[in-house]
Amino acid sequence: MISGPRPLSGLRVGVDLDGVCCDYVAFLRGFLLSAGRPPSALPEPVDYELSDWFDTREARVAAHIAAVGAGLHRDAPALPGAAAGIGALRNLGASVVIVSARGSHGEDPAVVRRDIDVWAQTHGVSCDDVHLGRPKSAAACDVYVDDSPGDVLDLRAKQRLAVVFDQPWNQTVPAPRANGWTDLPALLVDLLAPGSLVARGP
Numbered sequence: 001m002i003s004g005p006r007p008l009s010g011l012r013v014g015v016d017l018d019g020v021c022c023d024y025v026a027f028l029r030g031f032l033l034s035a036g037r038p039p040s041a042l043p044e045p046v047d048y049e050l051s052d053w054f055d056t057r058e059a060r061v062a063a064h065i066a067a068v069g070a071g072l073h074r075d076a077p078a079l080p081g082a083a084a085g086i087g088a089l090r091n092l093g094a095s096v097v098i099v100s101a102r103g104s105h106g107e108d109p110a111v112v113r114r115d116i117d118v119w120a121q122t123h124g125v126s127c128d129d130v131h132l133g134r135p136k137s138a139a140a141c142d143v144y145v146d147d148s149p150g151d152v153l154d155l156r157a158k159q160r161l162a163v164v165f166d167q168p169w170n171q172t173v174p175a176p177r178a179n180g181w182t183d184l185p186a187l188l189v190d191l192l193a194p195g196s197l198v199a200r201g202p
C-alpha cells in the first residue's frame, strides 16, 4: 500500500490492452473452441505469435479478424487486477494512457475506439487518453507497460522506459518486469519517482 504524496503526478503511463488489461488469449481460445478446434490444439502459448495454435501468420491473422468480428475487442475478459491497478496509478497522480496497436489489421478505427470505451465501462476502467497504432513511442509516455516482446524492445531501442508485463510469451525480455497488476504501481514508483535509485532501462 502506497500512501502520502502523489509520486507519479505529471507522468504519462502508457498501458497496453491485450495481454496487459484484456485476456486476449482467453477470448481467442474460446472463439476457436466454439468454432470446433479441439482443446488439445490450443495449449498455453509460449510465443507472441501463437505458433502452437497456427501454422502460418496468415491463419493467425484470419482467426484474429474473425474473433474481432465476434467481439474480441469489446468482450475479452479483464486480466486480474487491471481495473484496480489502473485506479491505483491514477490515485498516485499518473495520467493513464491506453496504448494499443489495435486496428493494425484494417479494422474500422471508430469501431475499435467504441469497443475500447464499452470494454472500459463494463470493467470499471477509467483512463485519461487513448493512443492507437504503432509505433507506440508516438504516444509520448514517460513509461510504457506492454506484454509484446517486439514493442518493448522497440521502445527501449528508442530510449523509452518500457516495463514488460509478465506473460509466458515474453520470458526472455530483460527487466524491468511487472509480475501482474499488484506489482505494477510500486514498481513504477520505484522507476519514476524522484530520487529513485532504480535504473530506468537496460
Ligand SMILES: [Mg+2]
Pocket (backbone or CB within 6 Å): 016, 017, 018, 019, 020, 146, 147, 148
Ligand atoms: Mg499486448
